[in-house]
Amino acid sequence: MHALDAYELYRFFHIGDDETAALRGVSLQVCAGEIVAVTGPSGSGKSTLLACLTGLDEPDGGHVEVAGVRLTRRSQANRARLRRANFGILLQSGNLFPHLTVEQNVRLQMQLAGKPDEKRIAPLLDSVGLVARARALPTELSGGETARAGLAVALACDPPILVADEPTAEVDRDTELRLIAQFEARRAAGLATLLATHSKALAQRADRIVRLKDGRVENG
Ligand code: ADP
Numbered sequence: 096m097h098a099l100d101a102y103e104l105y106r107f108f109h110i111g112d113d114e115t116a117a118l119r120g121v122s123l124q125v126c127a128g129e130i131v132a133v134t135g136p137s138g139s140g141k142s143t144l145l146a147c148l149t150g151l152d153e154p155d156g157g158h159v160e161v162a163g164v165r166l167t168r169r170s171q172a173n174r175a176r177l178r179r180a181n182f183g184i185l186l187q188s189g190n191l192f193p194h195l196t197v198e199q200n201v202r203l204q205m206q207l208a209g210k211p212d213e214k215r216i217a218p219l220l221d222s223v224g225l226v227a228r229a230r231a232l233p234t235e236l237s238g239g240e241t242a243r244a245g246l247a248v249a250l251a252c253d254p255p256i257l258v259a260d261e262p263t264a265e266v267d268r269d270t271e272l273r274l275i276a277q278f279e280a281r282r283a284a285g286l287a288t289l290l291a292t293h294s295k296a297l298a299q300r301a302d303r304i305v306r307l308k309d310g311r312v313e314n315g
Contacts (some may be wrong), residue, residue, distance in 0.1 A: 096163050096220070096305065097124045097125060097126055097160075097163075098125050098126060098127045098129075098161070098162060098181075098255060098256050098287035099123075099124065099125040099148060099159070099160075099161060099231075099256055099287060099289065100103070100123075100124050100159065100160040100161075100163075101121065101122055101123045101124070101147070101148055101157065101158075101159045101160075102122050102157050102158055102159075102160075102164060103120045103121070103122055103156065103157035104118045104120070104121045104122070104144065104147055104154040104156065105118055105119060105120060105154055105155045105157055106118040106140075106143050106147060106152065106154050106155055106158040106164050107131075107155050112183065116309075116310050117140045117143040117310050118140050118143055118144060118147065118154065118266070119159075119269050119309070119310040119311050120156075120157070120311065121140070121144055121307070121310070121311065121312055122157075122312070123130035123144075123148075123305055123312070125287045125288075125289050126287060127255070127285050127286065127287050128282055128284075128286065128287070129282065129284075129287055129288070129302045130278050130279075130281075130282050130288045130289075130290070130297045130300065130301045130302070130303075131287075131288070131290070131301060131302065131303045131304075131305060132288050132290050132291075132292050132298040132301035132303070132304045132305070133145070133290065133291040133292070133294070133304075133305045133306075134287065134291075134292060134298055134304055134305070134306050134307070135306055135307030135308055135313070136308070138176065139307040139308050139310065139312070140307050140309075140310040141260065141291040141304050141307055142186065142187055142260055142291065143310075144291075144307065145186060145258050145260050145289070145291055146160065146186065147167075148258060148289070149151070149178060149182050149184050149186075149258050150166045150167070150169075150174035150175075150177065150178050151178075151184075151186070152163075153167060153168070154167060161177055161181045162255070163254070164177060166178075169232075173185060179222075179299040180302075181254065181255050181256050181285060182254050182255075182257070182258055183248075183249035183250055183251070183252065183253075183254030183256070183257045184249055184250070184257075184258050184259075184260070185245040185246055185249040185256075185257075185259040185260060185262060186250040186260045187261070189233075189241065189245055190245050190248050190249060191201070191244055191245060191248065192233075193232070193233050193234060194232070195228070195232075195233075196228050196229065196230050196231060197220065197225060197228055197231055197233075197236070197244045197247070198216060198220065198229040198230060198231055200244065200247075200248050201216050201219060201247050201248055201251050202216060204248045204252065205251050205252060206230075207253070207256070208252040209304040210251075210252045216229075217234060219247050219250060219251065220247055222247075222273065222276075222277055223238060223243040223246055223247045223250075223270075223272055223273070223274065224243060224269075224270045225240065225243050225244060225247060228240055237265070238264070238265040239264070239265035239266040239267070239270065242261070242262055242263070242264055242265060242266065243266065243270065243274070245262075246259060246262050246274065246277075248276065249309060250281075253281075253284070253286065254286070255286055255287060256286070256287045256288075256289065257278075257286065257287070257288045257290075258289045258290075259288075259289075259290050259291070260290075260291045260295070261291060261292060261293065262274060262292070262297075263275075263292065263294045263296075263297055264288060264293070268296075271294065271296060271297070273295075274297075275296065275297060275300050278290070278297075278300070279300065282302075287313075302311070
């Protein structure tokens with residue numbers, strides 16, 4: 096069974112009389128222990144795909160299954176429950192509460208998932224290179240630090256599926272290698288990882304690359 100299965104996803108946006116087809120029949124599978132990279136030019140549909148895969152957005156056609164359970168066309172509450180049980184999510188919209196420090200954000204995520212583990216917080220922040228920024232508020236972080244803090248939150252409970260949009264944007268080479276090591280540790284632990292990325296270094300370490308263009312899979 097796949098960790099994540101998407102069948103023929105379609106998503107249209109309407110502004111006035113204009114229609115944009117952000118996804119035009121995208122199918123994609125991610126297995127446990129696999130890293131899949133989604134690449135493609137800006138506007139090709141990556142963010143829309145990630146939002147539909149995690150149930151944060153509803154596709155207009157097609158459906159998504161998480162560990163064999165249908166996620167699409169369920170109530171908000173059911174989608175939220177499935178999301179909490181299965182996903183760690185870092186999208187462009189961010190996932191940090193602005194009034195909490197980095198460390199408090201990670202702690203809250205663990206508490207919300209019912210998995211508080213004070214001992215894991217420091218090693219987790221270390222693994223994303225943010226120990227020194229543990230007490231910083233999100234507004235005090237650089238772009239790269241924000242992405243890494245968001246990643247720490249998304250990774251906080253070792254989610255069965257990590258979905259991250261540009262997790263290595265604006266980070267230096269050393270940090271990028273450190274984050275890649277994180278993703279590889281997830282692979283070794285049999286967890287699924289799906290990353291939208293422009294980074295060649297990151298895409299090269301993926302088990303599979305799904306290239307999007309104009310809302311379609313180019314290499315499908
Ligand atoms: P990417 O993440 O690859 O840059 P997106 O998924 O953000 O691509 O966007 C795909 C297409 O859908 C683009 O043409 C974009 O303008 C359009 N789009 C995305 N979200 C919206 C929205 N909320 N309203 C209108 N158009 C949107």
